[in-house]
Amino acid sequence: MAGLIVKNLYKNFNINNKEILALNNINLYIEDGSFVTIVGKSGCGKTTLLRIICSLEKQTCGEIEFTSDNKEEDISRRVGIVFQEPRLMPWLTVEQNMAFPLLKNKNKEETYYIVHKYLEMLGLESFKDAYPSQISGGMAQRVSLGRTLCYDPEIILMDEPLGALDAFNRRKLQNEFINIFIENKKTVIFVTHDVEEAIYLGQKVVVMDDGKVSSEISVPLEYYRDTTDLRFLKLREDILHLFLK
Numbered sequence: 001m002a003g004l005i006v007k008n009l010y011k012n013f014n015i016n017n018k019e020i021l022a023l024n025n026i027n028l029y030i031e032d033g034s035f036v037t038i039v040g041k042s043g044c045g046k047t048t049l050l051r052i053i054c055s056l057e058k059q060t061c062g063e064i065e066f067t068s069d070n071k072e073e074d075i076s077r078r079v080g081i082v083f084q085e086p087r088l089m090p091w092l093t094v095e096q097n098m099a100f101p102l103l104k105n106k107n108k109e110e111t112y113y114i115v116h117k118y119l120e121m122l123g124l125e126s127f128k129d130a131y132p133s134q135i136s137g138g139m140a141q142r143v144s145l146g147r148t149l150c151y152d153p154e155i156i157l158m159d160e161p162l163g164a165l166d167a168f169n170r171r172k173l174q175n176e177f178i179n180i181f182i183e184n185k186k187t188v189i190f191v192t193h194d195v196e197e198a199i200y201l202g203q204k205v206v207v208m209d210d211g212k213v214s215s216e217i218s219v220p221l222e223y224y225r226d227t228t229d230l231r232f233l234k235l236r237e238d239i240l241h242l243f244l245k
């Protein structure tokens with residue numbers, strides 16, 4: 001298992017000669033095998049933080065240190081990301097979309113063995129030959145998650161993966177994320193706008209505001225959580241209150 005430590009992380013962007021401080025001294029400890037949610041308003045730096053963690057973007061300064069029991073391995077290569085929109089290849093079937101990144105490093109037999117395991121886990125078996133245009137948004141998001149899981153990442157980053165879904169599909173997939181987290185012992189960092197979703201999923205909720213971490217709140221409730229439980233509602237109110245300050 002692997003976790004990570006974010007130390008004094010800054011990111012500046014320059015738009016038309018105007019400096020934007022997207023991340024302003026972020027410090028975070030993400031424990032091995034934990035499910036952490038990050039919640040914050042639009043533009044507060046959530047996506048930028050995830051993109052730096054998975055090396056899609058370079059920080060202006062500061063460090064990301066990966067922690068792992070396995071000292072031999074470069075954990076920075078074992079980080080997977082699920083984007084807000086599924087980003088599937090329209091000309092490939094569900095099965096092929098999940099298989100294609102693996103085929104670079106594994107033979108066909110091994111690849112399809114892994115793909116089938118996740119098709120089954122995510123309830124996509126009967127749609128394996130469908131093309132992205134023939135499946136619903138919720139299914140496409142599951143394919144996108146499956147594609148990332150096939151890589152067997154140690155750390156999974158999710159950037160508002162359920163933003164475009166209806167409430168029913170959203171809850172269903174939230175529960176699937178919890179199942180996968182419990183069964184596969186991954187470290188998950190999940191970004192959302194939605195305070196209820198952050199508390200439903202996270203063992204720790206990191207609140208970001210204007211490029212900074214403004215609070216870290218642990219959620220001492222067992223999965224699967226009851227959103228009408230008074231302790232749940234109290235946490236929700238407390239976090240919402242932080243945004244009203």
Ligand SMILES: Nc1ncnc2c1ncn2[C@@H]1O[C@H](COP(=O)(O)OP(=O)(O)OP(=O)(O)O)[C@@H](O)[C@H]1O
Nearest residue numbers: 013014015020022041042043044045046047048049
């Ligand atoms: N490639 C870029 N070039 C210039 N500025 C950028 C770039 N990416 C992000 N920014 C700026 O950095 C800030 C943080 O953006 P970011 O996308 O991380 O926010 P976010 O919290 O993910 O917002 P949302 O919830 O809307 O997705 C914003 O002010 C944005 O304009």
Ligand SMILES: [Mg+2]
Nearest residue numbers: 046047048159
């Ligand atoms: Mg974003």
